[in-house]
Amino acid sequence: MPEKIEATDHGPVHYEPEPATLVRREAFTDGDSVFAFELQERDTLGHLPGQFVQLFIPGVGEAPFSVSSSPTDEGPFELCIREVGKVTNAIHDLEVGDTVGIRGPFGEVCDIETFADNDVLFIAGGIGLAPLRSMINYVLAHRDWFDDVTVLYGCKEPAEMLYPAEVRQWEQSDIIDFRMTVDGVPEGQTWDGNVGVITTLIPGLNLDPENTYTVVCGPPVMFQFVQQELDEKEIPHEQIYLSLERRMHCGVGLCGHCQINDLYVCQDGPVFNYEVIKNRPEALS
Amino acid sequence: MKILAKYEFDELVNKWIAEDPREVVGATHDGTKFVFDDIDDAEELRLDYDLTMLSPKKYFFPQRERLVQYDTNENDYAMVQDWSEESRIIVGIHPYDLVAIEQLDDIFIDAQGDEPYRRKRENSVLIGVTMQSVSEHSFAASMGTARTETGYDLLVTELEDTYAIEIGSEKGSGLLEEAPTKEASLEEVEAVEEQKAAVESKFEKGIEFSPKQLPSLLKEGYDAVEVWDEYADGCLSCGTCNVVCPTCYCFNVDVVDYMTDEVGETRRRWDGCLLEEFAAVAGGENFREERVARHRHRLMRKGNYLYERFGDIACVGCGRCTKQCVADVADPSEIYNELWRSVNA
Numbered sequence: 016m017p018e019k020i021e022a023t024d025h026g027p028v029h030y031e032p033e034p035a036t037l038v039r040r041e042a043f044t045d046g047d048s049v050f051a052f053e054l055q056e057r058d059t060l061g062h063l064p065g066q067f068v069q070l071f072i073p074g075v076g077e078a079p080f081s082v083s084s085s086p087t088d089e090g091p092f093e094l095c096i097r098e099v100g101k102v103t104n105a106i107h108d109l110e111v112g113d114t115v116g117i118r119g120p121f122g123e124v125c126d127i128e129t130f131a132d133n134d135v136l137f138i139a140g141g142i143g144l145a146p147l148r149s150m151i152n153y154v155l156a157h158r159d160w161f162d163d164v165t166v167l168y169g170c171k172e173p174a175e176m177l178y179p180a181e182v183r184q185w186e187q188s189d190i191i192d193f194r195m196t197v198d199g200v201p202e203g204q205t206w207d208g209n210v211g212v213i214t215t216l217i218p219g220l221n222l223d224p225e226n227t228y229t230v231v232c233g234p235p236v237m238f239q240f241v242q243q244e245l246d247e248k249e250i251p252h253e254q255i256y257l258s259l260e261r262r263m264h265c266g267v268g269l270c271g272h273c274q275i276n277d278l279y280v281c282q283d284g285p286v287f288n289y290e291v292i293k294n295r296p297e298a299l300s
Numbered sequence: 301m302k303i304l305a306k307y308e309f310d311e312l313v314n315k316w317i318a319e320d321p322r323e324v325v326g327a328t329h330d331g332t333k334f335v336f337d338d339i340d341d342a343e344e345l346r347l348d349y350d351l352t353m354l355s356p357k358k359y360f361f362p363q364r365e366r367l368v369q370y371d372t373n374e375n376d377y378a379m380v381q382d383w384s385e386e387s388r389i390i391v392g393i394h395p396y397d398l399v400a401i402e403q404l405d406d407i408f409i410d411a412q413g414d415e416p417y418r419r420k421r422e423n424s425v426l427i428g429v430t431m432q433s434v435s436e437h438s439f440a441a442s443m444g445t446a447r448t449e450t451g452y453d454l455l456v457t458e459l460e461d462t463y464a465i466e467i468g469s470e471k472g473s474g475l476l477e478e479a480p481t482k483e484a485s486l487e488e489v490e491a492v493e494e495q496k497a498a499v500e501s502k503f504e505k506g507i508e509f510s511p512k513q514l515p516s517l518l519k520e521g522y523d524a525v526e527v528w529d530e531y532a533d534g535c536l537s538c539g540t541c542n543v544v545c546p547t548c549y550c551f552n553v554d555v556v557d558y559m560t561d562e563v564g565e566t567r568r569r570w571d572g573c574l575l576e577e578f579a580a581v582a583g584g585e586n587f588r589e590e591r592v593a594r595h596r597h598r599l600m601r602k603g604n605y606l607y608e609r610f611g612d613i614a615c616v617g618c619g620r621c622t623k624q625c626v627a628d629v630a631d632p633s634e635i636y637n638e639l640w641r642s643v644n645a
């Protein structure tokens with residue numbers, strides 16, 4: 016009989032998932048839900064904000080997801096997952112108490128501590144809020160390290176909003192400047208906030224470019240337009256970070272699927288410094 | 301350097317086949333082509349081959365291989381590693397393939413700690429052979445890989461009635477322990493050197509510059525769209541050039557259930573960056589949708605990306621991709637030369 020994998024038996028071996036229990040789930044929209052997992056053999060995941068895990072569903076497959084909870088949050092770790100295919104459908108079929116496999120955390124991230132004593136600007140489009148939320152909550156947990164904290168969040172329509180309860184808190188909070196917009200308001204939905212793509216929120220910001228660190232995550236088309244606006248604001252490129260996604264099959268720098276020119280999203284990213292990534296032609300095309 | 305009569309070498313191989321717990325495989329002819337395959341008798345070895353269909357990479361990084369077995373029956377959720385610990389004596393590896401294996405060792409073992417690879421690799425013995433014939437497609441000499449001083453446990457060079465055997469490791473010398481070897485004479489040592497040197501002049505193809513210049517050439521030539529287009533235009537995106545390459549190692553991971561949802565395994569399987577779906581993700585985005593982007597990626601990866609990361613040029617010039625590409629657009633030497641001319645025009 017093959018031995019059962021011990022949680023401590025990670026070493027250089029990256030392929031065996033460790034069992035984790037789904038302890039809570041909550042739907043935000045038709046296709047997006049948050050799933051909270053507890054590892055069965057370790058107390059905490061031990062991730063850094065911005066890192067991701069590979070989630071394995073027996074019989075179905077494995078896919079990468081950013082951890083959307085901050086390491087400063089107590090309890091289980093959270094993934095916010097959009098239903099788009101095989102694995103994500105199977106995740107949405109899970110019931111509380113079910114077991115899945117987790118590998119990770121993986122990825123290189125930006126050291127948020129280097130933002131200390133500066134302003135921080137987060138720009139999230141759609142499901143891009145999931146990875147940024149871990150960083151936003153990390154920053155909020157250490158709020159006094161930073162000067163102004165601004166969060167811009169855009170989604171297609173009001174009904175697509177993720178983490179609505181938290182968004183409402185952020186809106187009312189005086190420790191962050193939270194601004195939201197929707198691309199449009201379909202009939203039957205109500206909305207009294209901004210309407211327009213996320214880039215329309217940037218010109219109105221009163222930024223101190225030399226002292227602003229920015230982290231951006233959203234669909235591929237969003238980056239270029241956001242970057243144009245950030246250039247208008249003259250934010251130095253070394254102070255801009257992007258969280259990027261690519262296809263992944265291993266998470267450990269071998270399968271080749273996640274390559275952006277010479278860089279590997281699974282190992283060099285998913286959070287990249289713009290100065291590093293901007294001259295990689297495959298990054299933002 | 302040791303010397304063994306040819307019949308004594310054959311006897312030695314046959315002894316391994318009969319007695320060694322490791323499986324003996326080698327360069328042989330399957331009736332239509334040269335391949336690495338099991339051998340039942342030393343007579344089946346063809347150390348005079350020019351190019352095998354696949355390299356011995358397949359023994360350490362097989363086309364399909366289990367990574368994890370899972371069993372979720374009765375709430376006893378087990379996901380276990382169960383990697384085969386195959387071990388082999390591989391006879392007749394050309395220097396360029398030895399170089400390719402050294403590169404994979406650097407990446408799989410030293411850099412990324414890949415257990416399935418390491419176990420099979422470290423349980424195996426590599427017996428190299430000095431090239432006797434050169435494929436018309438190969439350009440290994442120009443890549444500096446037609447001969448090698450490292451990467452083998454034993455290296456065999458055919459002399460008239462004998463084999464000269466260089467020992468590269470303790471594993472290798474262990475294999476010779478009971479063989480009636482004698483020390484090579486000065487003449488024999490010189491004869492081996494002559495052969496190695498003579499092989500280098502047999503190549504019809506070559507890159508027209510030093511391989512050391514490849515990384516910077518590719519960096520400069522990234523935007524030489526005319527060159528990339530010229531080759532990518534005919535490409536069928538079949539991925540054959542990836543599959544036959546001794547240094548390509550991209551893979552997919554699939555889940556294969558054993559007819560029930562509860563029990564099954566994950567399996568990795570060779571993939572190729574030339575295949576259309578390689579960089580496609582859910583939602584319709586494909587990060588290398590254009591054929592030319594995929595074609596260029598393969599050649600950038602070989603000559604620049606992997607070099608920048610691991611310090612090795614990931615094309616050893618074997619010529620397998622050239623030989624197998626039906627569209628005749630895969631030849632790295634041709635493309636690199638054209639890029640060289642274009643950049644230096």
Ligand SMILES: Cc1cc2nc3c(=O)[nH]c(=O)nc-3n(C[C@H](O)[C@H](O)[C@H](O)COP(=O)(O)OP(=O)(O)OC[C@H]3O[C@@H](n4cnc5c(N)ncnc54)[C@H](O)[C@@H]3O)c2cc1C
Nearest residue numbers: 078079080081096097100101102103145261262263581582
């Ligand atoms: C670093 C990273 C973080 C991510 N974080 C989140 C997140 O927080 N929330 C979320 O909803 N989604 C996230 N994604 C996207 C998520 O991984 C894909 O939606 C998911 O892989 C789709 O799998 P599927 O089986 O449902 O779709 P299918 O289309 O059925 O995909 C089949 C297979 O293709 C591969 N694949 C397809 N799309 C992607 C993709 N975008 N990225 C990687 N592999 C892919 C996977 O191997 C997958 O198993 C992230 C992706 C990456 C790379």
Ligand code: SF4
Nearest residue numbers: 535536538539541625
């Ligand atoms: S270069 Fe040749 S072998 Fe490679 S994918 Fe294109 S047609 Fe196939």
Ligand code: SF4
Nearest residue numbers: 545615616618619621
């Ligand atoms: S790219 Fe072609 S010539 Fe170079 S090592 Fe691979 S198969 Fe051989």
Ligand code: FES
Nearest residue numbers: 266269270271281
């Ligand atoms: S996911 Fe396999 S190399 Fe990055």
